[in-house]
Amino acid sequence: MAAISATDIPTAIARAASGTIDAAAPPGSTAVVSPQFIPFTEPLRLTSGQVLPSYELAVETYGTLNAERNNAVLICHALNASHHVAGISASDPDDIGWWDNMVGPGKAVDTDRFFVIGVNNIGSCFGSTGPASLNPETGRPWGAAFPMLTVEDWVRAQARLADHFGIAKLAAVMGGSLGGMQALSWAITCPERIGHCIVIASTPRLSAQNIGFNEVARRSIISDPDFHGGDYYAHNTVPRHGLSVARMVGHITYLSDDDMAEKFGRAQRAPADNGEFHYGYGVEFEVESYLRYQGEKFSTYFDANTYLLITRALDYFDPARNHGGDLARALQGASADFLLVSFSTDWRFPPARSREIVRALLKNRRPVTYAEIDAPHGHDAFLLDDARYHAVVQGYYDRIAARLGLPERFQTRGVLA
Numbered sequence: 001m002a003a004i005s006a007t008d009i010p011t012a013i014a015r016a017a018s019g020t021i022d023a024a025a026p027p028g029s030t031a032v033v034s035p036q037f038i039p040f041t042e043p044l045r046l047t048s049g050q051v052l053p054s055y056e057l058a059v060e061t062y063g064t065l066n067a068e069r070n071n072a073v074l075i076c077h078a079l080n081a082s083h084h085v086a087g088i089s090a091s092d093p094d095d096i097g098w099w100d101n102m103v104g105p106g107k108a109v110d111t112d113r114f115f116v117i118g119v120n121n122i123g124s125c126f127g128s129t130g131p132a133s134l135n136p137e138t139g140r141p142w143g144a145a146f147p148m149l150t151v152e153d154w155v156r157a158q159a160r161l162a163d164h165f166g167i168a169k170l171a172a173v174m175g176g177s178l179g180g181m182q183a184l185s186w187a188i189t190c191p192e193r194i195g196h197c198i199v200i201a202s203t204p205r206l207s208a209q210n211i212g213f214n215e216v217a218r219r220s221i222i223s224d225p226d227f228h229g230g231d232y233y234a235h236n237t238v239p240r241h242g243l244s245v246a247r248m249v250g251h252i253t254y255l256s257d258d259d260m261a262e263k264f265g266r267a268q269r270a271p272a273d274n275g276e277f278h279y280g281y282g283v284e285f286e287v288e289s290y291l292r293y294q295g296e297k298f299s300t301y302f303d304a305n306t307y308l309l310i311t312r313a314l315d316y317f318d319p320a321r322n323h324g325g326d327l328a329r330a331l332q333g334a335s336a337d338f339l340l341v342s343f344s345t346d347w348r349f350p351p352a353r354s355r356e357i358v359r360a361l362l363k364n365r366r367p368v369t370y371a372e373i374d375a376p377h378g379h380d381a382f383l384l385d386d387a388r389y390h391a392v393v394q395g396y397y398d399r400i401a402a403r404l405g406l407p408e409r410f411q412t413r414g415v416l417a
């Protein structure tokens with residue numbers, strides 16, 4: 001399927017910017033932001049049959065909800081991200097939102113026009129109720145007793161969040177990777193509540209290879225002596241080694257072979273005095289040093305039980321499963337318009353998986369725009385500042401704004417100027 005051409009994208013309207021941005025923020029940033037912690041006391045029945053008696057969601061919002069309440073965009077996060085989508089965290093000036101290059105004034109998702117909601121999923125470790133939270137029945141951290149979760153469970157919780165804001169229908173739900181699965185699930189489970197579904201670098205289900213990678217990562221955590229069956233909080237330990245290895249495995253899948261070759265090749269890390277190898281199991285190559293650094297850093301801030309929960313939810317996701325494996329049948333009730341974006345070197349969720357979704361939508365005569373971006377960065381490309389990719393997203397949001405009668409662009413970073 002061919003990539004969308006630039007001629008298919010509406011031209012952005014550049015207007016003189018007269019607004020002010022916090023001096024400490026990056027250019028075009030939404031400036032300093034603080035999260036909200038929103039409690040929900042109504043029990044949430046989960047796909048597994050278990051019930052979460054109550055929970056709290058960590059949320060950040062950007063922009064203003066208009067009087068019609070029709071300009072809201074929900075951003076769903078990937079495995080290790082959070083509600084902190086854009087701007088600078090009020091608690092840490094070095095913490096820039098994970099999609100700050102995408103969301104903000106004049107950016108592809110323009111917060112001068114849209115009210116953007118970033119939400120941290122249940123089970124995560126960045127403020128929403130998760131395994132490290134206190135179990136109301138025991139007064140101790142949930143740990144391994146925290147209920148199993150699915151993508152659909154997250155969508156149900158997010159729908160209650162939309163209710164909290166008084167939003168009957170979201171202008172769009174958007175996400176990359178695992179976030180894209182959530183966006184797709186929104187279109188299937190809550191079709192009347194979503195106008196546009198934006199699925200980036202995602203898939204309708206994991207391949208056996210991807211499930212295999214997740215299992216290796218989980219076993220590295222579970223077999224760590226400091227895991228203690230998932231109740232390591234009580235032992236004042238962290239399964240840091242296992243979590244580090246899990247991150248190393250995952251990180252390899254996020255990068256393309258070409259990207260890794262360009263960054264590291266077979267460059268040696270501190271070779272012996274004569275330029276030879278050390279002939280041992282220490283770090284010999286730059287790529288080993290990089291992966292160890294990424295793993296060790298990850299193990300200092302991410303929760304091991306959260307990693308287990310989220311990777312299992314990834315494994316379970318398969319909306320066609322209850323429709324005889326027919327994705328088109330699973331999407332029959334969808335009423336949203338769709339944008340799908342894939343990246344040529346993404347071998348974790350390759351373009352073929354996005355094309356599968358596109359074909360299923362076309363069978364149902366759903367409006368769908370598809371862009372396949374030739375980028376060298378592998379799966380992580382959805383987080384990067386590729387002008388072609390951002391132009392596609394910006395053009396699509398311009399169409400949404402025009403349909404909703406939202407104001408024209410107030411400012412632009414020049415992507416389509």
